[in-house]
Amino acid sequence: MNKDFLKYQAQTSPYPLGMEVSHSSGSYIYDTKGNAHLDFVAGVSACTLGHCHPNVVAAIKEQVDKYIHVMVYGEYAQSPATIYTKLLADNLPAPLEVTYLVNSGTEAIEGALKLARRFTGRSEIIAAKSAYHGNTMGSLSLMDFEERKSVFRPLLPDIYHIQFNNEADLKKITKRTACVILETIQGGAGFIVPTNEYLKKVKQRCKDMGALLILDEIQPGFGRTGKLFAFEHFDCVPDILVIGKGMASGLPVGAFTASKEIMHTLSENPKMGHITTFGGNPVIAASSLATLNVLLNSNLITDTLKKETLFKSLLKHPKIKEIRGKGLMLALIMDSPETANVLVLKAKEKNLILFWLLFENRAVRISPPLTISEEEIKEGCTIILELLNAM
Numbered sequence: 392m393n394k395d396f397l398k399y400q401a402q403t404s405p406y407p408l409g410m411e412v413s414h415s416s417g418s419y420i421y422d423t424k425g426n427a428h429l430d431f432v433a434g435v436s437a438c439t440l441g442h443c444h445p446n447v448v449a450a451i452k453e454q455v456d457k458y459i460h461v462m463v464y465g466e467y468a469q470s471p472a473t474i475y476t477k478l479l480a481d482n483l484p485a486p487l488e489v490t491y492l493v494n495s496g497t498e499a500i501e502g503a504l505k506l507a508r509r510f511t512g513r514s515e516i517i518a519a520k521s522a523y524h525g526n527t528m529g530s531l532s533l534m535d536f537e538e539r540k541s542v543f544r545p546l547l548p549d550i551y552h553i554q555f556n557n558e559a560d561l562k563k564i565t566k567r568t569a570c571v572i573l574e575t576i577q578g579g580a581g582f583i584v585p586t587n588e589y590l591k592k593v594k595q596r597c598k599d600m601g602a603l604l605i606l607d608e609i610q611p612g613f614g615r616t617g618k619l620f621a622f623e624h625f626d627c628v629p630d631i632l633v634i635g636k637g638m639a640s641g642l643p644v645g646a647f648t649a650s651k652e653i654m655h656t657l658s659e660n661p662k663m664g665h666i667t668t669f670g671g672n673p674v675i676a677a678s679s680l681a682t683l684n685v686l687l688n689s690n691l692i693t694d695t696l697k698k699e700t701l702f703k704s705l706l707k708h709p710k711i712k713e714i715r716g717k718g719l720m721l722a723l724i725m726d727s728p729e730t731a732n733v734l735v736l737k738a739k740e741k742n743l744i745l746f747w748l749l750f751e752n753r754a755v756r757i758s759p760p761l762t763i764s765e766e767e768i769k770e771g772c773t774i775i776l777e778l779l780n781a782m
């Protein structure tokens with residue numbers, strides 16, 4: 392299969408990991424040779440409830456038997472998306488009430504940027520250095536890495552960058568600014584947590600200047616950091632919340648949520664300010680609903696913090712210089728990029744799935760399913776320590 396995979400399927404790099412997948416269950420992915428791989432990555436924070444959680448599988452099957460797709464987004468009332476967006480609103484602070492469902496994280500970012508420009512009538516967008524918000528043209532324009540952007544120029548104009556956690560930079564937010572967009576916890580940059588009430592200060596500056604604050608929770612959302620949404624740790628409610636990834640436990644999805652007043656502007660003047668065929672797809676909404684119900688009716692979210700403590704207590708080694716992040720969104724910061732690289736590749740040989748981070752080359756990602764057990768955490772950490780000892 393690998394030969395055809397490399398030949399016919401477009402690749403993102405010359406060296407894909409290339410595991411030949413047979414099936415997956417719980418915290419394990421099984422390859423076609425029958426090996427069980429312990430998953431410390433969860434499809435890059437996407438498989439919130441592990442692989443093929445029974446409630447998710449049942450919800451998908453039940454919906455598939457009823458209807459799969461009936462109309463473009465926003466025309467018909469379909470129960471999975473309707474019940475889901477109401478449940479989401481019930482679990483979000485005011486004024487976050489109305490959710491627009493789309494197909495991916497990056498599309499949700501595009502929608503949020505359009506919404507901020509439409510609502511404020513301004514064009515300037517401020518993003519953080521080392522942020523990652525996706526790879527379509529608008530999301531890519533937010534990135535400050537010229538080497539990843541230059542060949543795709545011209546990109547969106549009127550975008551400026553501030554340093555995450557740097558208060559002095561907040562003066563760059565002015566009455567020209569439509570929105571500031573930040574990841575609540577920076578992912579690709581190395582799982583950097585906001586400090587010293589930074590997010591509250593950004594929100595206040597936005598309020599003073601009439602700009603909107605967009606928080607990208609595509610990675611930290613849905614319980615991964617010990618709260619349903621990471622912004623709850625920092626006492627800062629965004630004007631627009633962007634979600635995706637772990638929302639549907641492994642199906643392609645994204646969404647953005649705002650107040651009725653803000654969101655309303657996308658349906659008028661021009662009407663259909665954002666449109667999508669498959670956004671709110673009933674099968675994906677059913678999977679999202681099952682995921683949210685499991686999260687709300689279990690201890691998985693609070694247990695995330697206990698699991699963070701367990702990881703941190705086990706992963707003590709001279710080659711691990713720091714463990715960043717929160718809950719089950721952790722980055723091991725190694726003593727060198729080489730150590731990080733070798734660890735990821737050697738772990739693969741030991742059937743433990745680890746991964747890199749986009750912009751911090753000393754980092755090794757640990758973002759397992761929230762359902763991972765203590766025994767599985769211990770099993771994986773033992774492999775990591777043995778590999779580091781052998782280096």
Ligand SMILES: Cc1ncc(COP(=O)(O)O)c(C=O)c1O
Pocket residue numbers: 435495496497498500523524525526574578607608609610635636644645
């Ligand atoms: C913080 C953040 N924003 C946006 C995205 C883009 O989401 P997607 O890959 O679903 O387009 C990602 C994906 O990794 C992400 O981590």
